[in-house]
Amino acid sequence: xxxxDEKRGPFDYSNDPVRPSPxxxxxKDEPFNAEPTLSALVRRYITPVPEFFKRNHGxxxxxxxxxxxxxxxxxxxxxxxxxxxxxxxxxxxxxREIIAAIQCAGNRRxxxxxxxxVKGVIWAAGTIGNATWAGATMRDVLLAAGVPEYDDPAxxxxxxxxxxxxxxxxxRVYGSSIPLWMAMSPNRDVLLAYEMNGATLTRDHxxxxxxxxxxxxxxxxxxxxxxxxxxxxxxxxxxQQRDYKILPPHVRENELAEWWPRxxxxxxxxxxxxxxEPTEDQSVNGGPLTIRGYAISGAxxxxxxxxxxxxxxxxAELYNTSPSPERHWGWTLWAxxxxxxxxxxxxxxxxxxxxxxxxxELPVYNYRGxxxxxxxxxxxxxxxxx
Amino acid sequence: xxxxDEKRGPFDYSNDPVRPSPxxxxxKDEPFNAEPTLSALVRRYITPVPEFFKRNHGxxxxxxxxxxxxxxxxxxxxxxxxxxxxxxxxxxxxxREIIAAIQCAGNRRxxxxxxxxVKGVIWAAGTIGNATWAGATMRDVLLAAGVPEYDDPAxxxxxxxxxxxxxxxxxRVYGSSIPLWMAMSPNRDVLLAYEMNGATLTRDHxxxxxxxxxxxxxxxxxxxxxxxxxxxxxxxxxxQQRDYKILPPHVRENELAEWWPRxxxxxxxxxxxxxxEPTEDQSVNGGPLTIRGYAISGAxxxxxxxxxxxxxxxxAELYNTSPSPERHWGWTLWAxxxxxxxxxxxxxxxxxxxxxxxxxELPVYNYRGxxxxxxxxxxxxxxxxx
Numbered sequence: 001x002x003x004x005d006e007k008r009g010p011f012d013y014s015n016d017p018v019r020p021s022p023x024x025x026x027x028k029d030e031p032f033n034a035e036p037t038l039s040a041l042v043r044r045y046i047t048p049v050p051e052f053f054k055r056n057h058g059x060x061x062x063x064x065x066x067x068x069x070x071x072x073x074x075x076x077x078x079x080x081x082x083x084x085x086x087x088x089x090x091x092x093x094x095x096r097e098i099i100a101a102i103q104c105a106g107n108r109r110x111x112x113x114x115x116x117x118v119k120g121v122i123w124a125a126g127t128i129g130n131a132t133w134a135g136a137t138m139r140d141v142l143l144a145a146g147v148p149e150y151d152d153p154a155x156x157x158x159x160x161x162x163x164x165x166x167x168x169x170x171x172r173v174y175g176s177s178i179p180l181w182m183a184m185s186p187n188r189d190v191l192l193a194y195e196m197n198g199a200t201l202t203r204d205h206x207x208x209x210x211x212x213x214x215x216x217x218x219x220x221x222x223x224x225x226x227x228x229x230x231x232x233x234x235x236x237x238x239x240q241q242r243d244y245k246i247l248p249p250h251v252r253e254n255e256l257a258e259w260w261p262r263x264x265x266x267x268x269x270x271x272x273x274x275x276x277e278p279t280e281d282q283s284v285n286g287g288p289l290t291i292r293g294y295a296i297s298g299a300x301x302x303x304x305x306x307x308x309x310x311x312x313x314x315x316a317e318l319y320n321t322s323p324s325p326e327r328h329w330g331w332t333l334w335a336x337x338x339x340x341x342x343x344x345x346x347x348x349x350x351x352x353x354x355x356x357x358x359x360x361e362l363p364v365y366n367y368r369g370x371x372x373x374x375x376x377x378x379x380x381x382x383x384x385x386x
Numbered sequence: 387x388x389x390x391d392e393k394r395g396p397f398d399y400s401n402d403p404v405r406p407s408p409x410x411x412x413x414k415d416e417p418f419n420a421e422p423t424l425s426a427l428v429r430r431y432i433t434p435v436p437e438f439f440k441r442n443h444g445x446x447x448x449x450x451x452x453x454x455x456x457x458x459x460x461x462x463x464x465x466x467x468x469x470x471x472x473x474x475x476x477x478x479x480x481x482r483e484i485i486a487a488i489q490c491a492g493n494r495r496x497x498x499x500x501x502x503x504v505k506g507v508i509w510a511a512g513t514i515g516n517a518t519w520a521g522a523t524m525r526d527v528l529l530a531a532g533v534p535e536y537d538d539p540a541x542x543x544x545x546x547x548x549x550x551x552x553x554x555x556x557x558r559v560y561g562s563s564i565p566l567w568m569a570m571s572p573n574r575d576v577l578l579a580y581e582m583n584g585a586t587l588t589r590d591h592x593x594x595x596x597x598x599x600x601x602x603x604x605x606x607x608x609x610x611x612x613x614x615x616x617x618x619x620x621x622x623x624x625x626q627q628r629d630y631k632i633l634p635p636h637v638r639e640n641e642l643a644e645w646w647p648r649x650x651x652x653x654x655x656x657x658x659x660x661x662x663e664p665t666e667d668q669s670v671n672g673g674p675l676t677i678r679g680y681a682i683s684g685a686x687x688x689x690x691x692x693x694x695x696x697x698x699x700x701x702a703e704l705y706n707t708s709p710s711p712e713r714h715w716g717w718t719l720w721a722x723x724x725x726x727x728x729x730x731x732x733x734x735x736x737x738x739x740x741x742x743x744x745x746x747e748l749p750v751y752n753y754r755g756x757x758x759x760x761x762x763x764x765x766x767x768x769x770x771x772x
Contacts (some may be wrong), residue, residue: 072661128568149572150572150573151572151573181573185536185571185573186536186537187536187537187567187571246688246738246742248688248701249699264740266740266741267740268740268741269740269741269744270739270741270742271743300636302632311550313635314412315634352632353656354650354652354653355652355653355654355655355656355757356652356656356756356757356759357656357657357743357759358750360744360746360747361746361747361748364744370742371741371742371745373742
């Protein structure tokens, strides 16, 4: 598969899908990494597949669904016999459909890169998307494979490790893990998904089967799923052990090896909101103007928007389609109509979750540029000045 | 029981327990509301019962455990027959012991009262305590009463309502509710507790039986438990419908009726940390000095302390006895040794949870003064200046 070409690196990207979207900003061609413009992103509650961000660590696998299987193994649990599920077996489990926003841990990395140089693809605020996902629940598949309930002393505190098929730049294959309680808990809605927005998954998004872990950084929603392992410890993967962690502000490249083992692997997402319209430095007239954006912080929350740099705040109108609070994984779109804007207005937004957590006023630097959820601030230029 | 005495109000508090603790600051005598000093609080990982904050809304019930029962009812679920459990029946369920910090939603209300007048007992940062709690799991008791799994379509999205025995100033009785999924989820560890720190509950803390809801505002951990009702909606209690909600900053007394129905009832706690030693305006020498405090934000987190008003931060040493991350309900005590302090040093602390949420730099006002988790700031006076 990988024909080494000196000029192009060790991997062959020539079989990657063709991706037609005028709203996608390509941050890197090989591996393919792209995010939509913010004004495209905020236009629809369900993000269309072509405009959904693509985050890759290698060439896109080109799998044959009729031959593909997913193995479930638990080498340290004698009661379990390894088994493989093919796609038609996975489709025989009850089909669960959920709406879930998936966000990359590196979303808004550009904001941290302004503080000091960060390592990673310099994403803006578009590496988030809100889709419907359908498939078997991880719970059903693990129970069918004989995995005990997560409360069973034999597996309490264990983890579920996922491995993808395909080549990967940083490790042997792409891998990640989540705690077993999360994988098995009925109200966490972890899926083995084969559909996105009502259609078969596209290659870019994990065809024929991927993990969806709602409420957790996108890195754990492993695409092109090959292997599930139930094990006492977290995944040994680069992406669990040595990446996707929040480094202290002073740590740089030469201290990574020392710090990585001391830090916890990221899972749950923090409170987040972003202004998508208007955009930074957009020229607008003095008003009226509608400010729009997205937020993720569960179903029950408040959205504050300021047009004076954070001195005063107004509550925005919210739009989401939450079925019930404990199963709310979708994002919320919000809007605030402002009658008048001052010259050089600084727009700021901050979301609050049900517990009263909110976004920090200013970003705190970390070298890998992850989990930036500082209040989103943009300046607009009144058109009279332009 | 309640002999009305014009001079003393409608309730009789003469049978309240005698409470000997030199470290308890009484905020209100009737009903009894008291919190420990911060330096007493930070001294031990497990808070002793006499120094554990007391939050009451009426006289303390004086119940006979040999006659006390707890009912489980579900009037809108035909499959369930109401039943009552007496204390020896409750003790026959497997005994679960957990360490959990319980925090009042009004903890640190004094910080919001500095911004504008708030309604409620003006608590400092001592309405939190960390104890071992033991009893039957709510899950076991509800299953024994015939309540279906929370994922069952018959009860999906339902709530579990708790009522206490005894008189209450704001309502007929004290009541609250939590979502059924939370009550039933094995990894939420909701208890019907009859022991605190290895001994029978004291009257002040709910003898003979109380609810413990880890990770949630103290208001839901109903004491002197009388009645459990499984129902489609939240509790109708004053404390669920019309209190313990975060009002927008502009709302005052005359707008409460309009705002309460529009706001969600508080449940989960936000990220919190407090400096307990030294205390505000304490005179200290120029150093070395050990700064100590508590934090709640799950097992995996970081604790930042600043001695220059938040310009620079150091990581504190942590102490907790977490058995496993998904079951961590205890607080963490932390300490930072500082070699030297400047004149008029401003000490600040901020905790981070595993998701990267942290405490806001400055408090945001709400009239009921709940959920204040702003970065805790104190000024110390170097003794050379005193």
